[in-house]
Amino acid sequence: MDVTEQASSKEATKIENEETSSVEIKVLFFARARELTGVPDLTLKMPSGSTTQKCMDELVIKFPKLEEVRGCVVLALNEEYTTDSAIVKHRDELAIIPPISGG
Amino acid sequence: MEANGGDSSEIVRELEELKLRKAEIEHRISTLEAKLHETAAVERLDAAVSNGYSSPAAIEHGLDHGLSPDQIYRYSRQLLLPSFGVEAQSNLLKSSVLVIGAGGLGSPALLYLAACGVGRLGIIDHDVVELNNMHRQIIHTEAFIGHPKVKSAASACRSVNSTIKIDEHVEALRTSNALEILSQYDIIVDATDNPPSRYMISDCCVLLGKPLVSGAALGMEGQLTVYNHNGGPCYRCLFPTPPPTSACQRCSDSGVLGVVPGVIGCLQALETIKLASMVGEPLSERMLLFDALSARIRIVKIRGRSSQCTVCGDNSSFDKHQFKNFDYEDFTQFPLFAGSLKLLPKESRISSEEFKEILQKKERHILLDVRPSHHYKIVSLPDSLNIPLANLESRLNELTSVLKEKEDVNAETGPCTSLYVVCRRGNDSQRAVQYLRESGFDSAKDIIGGLEAWAADVNPNFPTY
Ligand SMILES: [Zn+2]
Numbered sequence: 001m002d003v004t005e006q007a008s009s010k011e012a013t014k015i016e017n018e019e020t021s022s023v024e025i026k027v028l029f030f031a032r033a034r035e036l037t038g039v040p041d042l043t044l045k046m047p048s049g050s051t052t053q054k055c056m057d058e059l060v061i062k063f064p065k066l067e068e069v070r071g072c073v074v075l076a077l078n079e080e081y082t083t084d085s086a087i088v089k090h091r092d093e094l095a096i097i098p099p100i101s102g103g
Numbered sequence: 104m105e106a107n108g109g110d111s112s113e114i115v116r117e118l119e120e121l122k123l124r125k126a127e128i129e130h131r132i133s134t135l136e137a138k139l140h141e142t143a144a145v146e147r148l149d150a151a152v153s154n155g156y157s158s159p160a161a162i163e164h165g166l167d168h169g170l171s172p173d174q175i176y177r178y179s180r181q182l183l184l185p186s187f188g189v190e191a192q193s194n195l196l197k198s199s200v201l202v203i204g205a206g207g208l209g210s211p212a213l214l215y216l217a218a219c220g221v222g223r224l225g226i227i228d229h230d231v232v233e234l235n236n237m238h239r240q241i242i243h244t245e246a247f248i249g250h251p252k253v254k255s256a257a258s259a260c261r262s263v264n265s266t267i268k269i270d271e272h273v274e275a276l277r278t279s280n281a282l283e284i285l286s287q288y289d290i291i292v293d294a295t296d297n298p299p300s301r302y303m304i305s306d307c308c309v310l311l312g313k314p315l316v317s318g319a320a321l322g323m324e325g326q327l328t329v330y331n332h333n334g335g336p337c338y339r340c341l342f343p344t345p346p347p348t349s350a351c352q353r354c355s356d357s358g359v360l361g362v363v364p365g366v367i368g369c370l371q372a373l374e375t376i377k378l379a380s381m382v383g384e385p386l387s388e389r390m391l392l393f394d395a396l397s398a399r400i401r402i403v404k405i406r407g408r409s410s411q412c413t414v415c416g417d418n419s420s421f422d423k424h425q426f427k428n429f430d431y432e433d434f435t436q437f438p439l440f441a442g443s444l445k446l447l448p449k450e451s452r453i454s455s456e457e458f459k460e461i462l463q464k465k466e467r468h469i470l471l472d473v474r475p476s477h478h479y480k481i482v483s484l485p486d487s488l489n490i491p492l493a494n495l496e497s498r499l500n501e502l503t504s505v506l507k508e509k510e511d512v513n514a515e516t517g518p519c520t521s522l523y524v525v526c527r528r529g530n531d532s533q534r535a536v537q538y539l540r541e542s543g544f545d546s547a548k549d550i551i552g553g554l555e556a557w558a559a560d561v562n563p564n565f566p567t568y
Contacts, residue, residue, distance in 0.1 A: 030392060031324055032346070040397065072346040074390070076403040095403060097392065099342050102321030102357065103208040103296040103364055 023048045023090040027059065032098045033073065036065040046088060052077060053084035055094060069098040122246040130258045137265040168193045173266070178220050191380035192220065198379035201225035201288035203276055203304060205256040207364030208294035208318045208371060210242035215372035216292075217260035221379060223268040224260060225288055228252045229275035229440070235568065239361030275440060276300065278427050281307045290378050292371055293317040298345050299431035299439045305330055305338030309415045310423055314378055314385075318371040320364035321357055325393035327370050328386060328405070329378070331415065335387040340409040340416075345435040348534070363395050438530060446533040451540065453548050455556040458523060468521040469505060473535045478527060482566045484557070492531045495538060502544075522547045529553040 028041045037059075046055055052075055060066050075082050076095040088094065168189045174196070175182065182189050200221050202209050205228040216224055232240070232247045232255050240252075247255035253273045260269055272284060276295075281303060285291055291313050293304045301317070308315040314332040319325065331337045370391065377383040392401045410417045432439055453461075461468060470487040472479055479489040488505060490498045502522075509520045522544055526532040532549035539547040550556070558565040 030394075031321065031326075034324075040394075068347055072342055072344050074341060074403075074405060076405070079401065080404040081406040095392075095401070097326075097390070097403070099298075099301075099346055100319040100321045100324060100326050101296060101298045101301060101346075102359060103204060103206055103294055103319055103367075 021048055022046065023050070023088060023092075025055065025088050025090075025092045025094055027055070028093060028095040030095065030097045031100050032069050033066060033096045036068060037063045044094075048090075050088055051084060052082055052086050052088060052094060055088060056084075056096075059096075069096075073098045119249065123250065126244065126246040126258065130262055133262045134265045170196070174220070177264075177266070181219065187380065187382055191382045195220050195376065195380040196222045198290065199223040199225070199288045200290045200292060200375055200379060201227065201285060202292040202294055203227050203300070204294035204296065205240070205242065205252040206230075206236065206294065206296060207239040207359065207361070208320060208368040209256070209292075210240045211365050211368035212292055212294055212318075212372045212375070213256055213260055214242055214263060215369060216375060217264045217267060217269070219372075219376055220264065221267060221375075223270065223288075225270040225272060225284070226253050226256050226260075227272035227274065227276055227284060228256070229273070239359060239364055241361070241365065276303070277439070278303060278429060278431070282311065282423055282426065285313060286311050288313070290375055291315050292375055294368065294371065297439065298435040298437045301338055302345065302435060303429075303431045303439075306414050306421065306426055306429070309337050310421070310426055316371050316374045316378070318364075318367040320367045320393075321359055323360060323363060323395040325363055325367035325391075325395075327367055327374070327391040327393070328389065329374055330387075332378070332385055332387040334408060336406055336408045337412060337415045339414050340407075340412045341390075341405060343409075343413070345437075348436050360395065363393070366393060366395075446537055447549060451536055451548050452533075452551050453523065454551050455560050458550050458557075459561045461521075461523075466521065467509060468523055469502075469509060471502065471522060471524045471535070473524055473526050473531050478568075481568055482554070484525065484554070487525070492526070492535050495535055499542060519546065523550055524548070525550045525557075526553045528555050 022045055024043055024045050026041060027044050029037050029039065034040055044055060044058065046058065056066075056070065056075075060070065074097040075084075076097065077086055077088065078093050079095070082094075170178070170182075170189065170193060174192075178192050181187050181192050198221055200216055200223075202213050202216065202225065205213060205226055209226070209228070213224070213226060228251070230252050231249055232243045232252055234245075234248055236243060237245070242259045243252065243255045244259070247258075251273045253271045257269050257271045260267075270287075274280065276284065285304075285307050291304065291308050293301060293315055295301060295304065301319075305315060305317070308331045312331075315330040315338070317330055317338065318327045328341075329335070330341075374386050378385055386402075388405055388407055390403050390405045392403060394400070408415060413419055414421045470484060472483055472487045472489045473492040473495060474489070475491045475493070476489060483489065488502070490501060506520055506522065522539070524532040524535045524539070524547060526535070526549075529549065529552040532553060536547045536549040552559070554565065555567055558567045
């Protein structure tokens with residue numbers, strides 16, 4: 001009984017550590033960014049303390065074609081304007097919004 | 104045969120003429136009917152007043168909001184709205200709005216703005232109505248195909264509301280006329296379809312201090328923001344760097360479901376009505392993102408005005424003189440009007456007629472079609488090789504090997520193989536030739552005007568889309 005409890009509490013600590021050392025964010029792609037990646041959204045696992053810039057770096061590694069729009073997108077974190085240096089938190093939502101020109 | 108062909112084109116011409124005349128007569132009828140209705144309403148009111156004790160003059164003095172009896176009746180459902188009411192309607196009737204572009208966005212925007220009673224409504228567009236516009240540009244009718252969009256849109260607006268003033272600007276908006284035209288209006292609505300126009304309009308609004316209701320739609324998505332309002336950001340604050348050309352196609356190149364610009368155009372009308380009547384909270388410092396496929400609307404808070412902005416920023420020296428000399432096509436690497444991009448010198452280009460001669464003489468060549476593959480599947484010239492512009496760099500070796508094959512087969516005969524590049528309208532083909540020449544394909548030439556020129560000048564039976 002004691003042994004099992006110990007083991008499970010150890011397991012819990014391990015999970016907790018993993019959770020604190022990395023965060024999962026939801027990335028939303030709009031317009032051309034959606035075309036280039038082929039998906040409307042995805043979940044991205046990042047080391048905790050990562051900036052939105054770091055997330056973009058990671059996304060460009062995953063989807064090299066995203067480089068095309070990187071210089072002209074608006075980034076929004078949790079539906080608010082954000083900068084490259086903002087730190088992402090667990091379960092944050094990062095939107096990548098290139099301009100549309102059609103009409 | 105020849106004579107019959109002549110007859111039928113004559114019939115078509117006469118039909119078009121008659122249809123236009125019919126549309127004009129219908130418009131005249133609706134104007135007169137509206138006038139008659141107005142006169143009758145005034146007479147009814149006069150009669151009612153003389154039955155009572157006050158004179159018409161006293162009634163007129165009573166209506167200090169300035170609305171006429173006919174206006175009260177026409178706009179009654181808006182007057183009855185507690186959050187709108189007679190004051191907002193009166194503001195609206197005193198306002199002036201310019202809608203730039205009478206296309207997919209402009210169509211519903213114009214109809215609602217005319218209907219709701221904007222006092223003076225300006226329409227500017229240089230284009231003519233085409234059959235492949237009809238699925239989304241719902242303000243136009245088939246009778247106006249081949250005629251200026253501004254004429255068609257103005258006629259539709261007048262038939263909805265003959266009591267407002269409508270200004271027709273049948274011309275392209277350029278840096279040379281933009282300041283003069285935009286300065287005549289209180290609110291500007293950007294319903295255009297290309298990056299250089301968007302930057303030009305935003306810059307002009309900053310210089311003139313006008314609020315800009317900007318909408319855009321492509322494919323299944325739309326965007327909406329009010330710029331340059333009450334210290335809010337301008338378009339350049341948000342997008343200081345123009346998107347690369349590949350990232351920003353027109354509806355005409357990428358496709359769009361008609362109702363998507365319809366939704367955004369309606370929302371543009373709504374934001375414009377709010378600004379003009381001074382009710383509600385404008386969509387400033389926020390961007391609305393419409394995703395038709397997932398049925399989602401998101402509103403994202405965007406940045407405020409940037410103090411670093413080259414146009415509206417604290418240290419900006421951008422003035423009217425600079426605006427007039429600014430090359431927006433060069434800045435965005437995108438033509439203001441379809442088909443007007445000039446990237447290449449004359450000697451790197453041939454006309455579609457010249458290409459026809461090359462085919463007739465069976466001159467050795469390769470025809471490279473750089474349109475996206477789903478375009479290529481719609482229609483293509485025979486014996487062409489399809490490598491979309493976006494993939495040209497990575498598939499250059501394919502082109503090299505095809506060229507080499509031709510050279511090997513014809514090793515002993517004639518001059519070397521020429522390379523011709525075609526696209527839909529002759530813009531991407533120029534970009535491709537520029538890239539190919541930089542990559543050592545010295546014989547590459549583009550076919551001026553693309554497949555549309557081929558259809559117009561060589562083979563009228565070649566389908567266009
Ligand atoms: Zn600005």
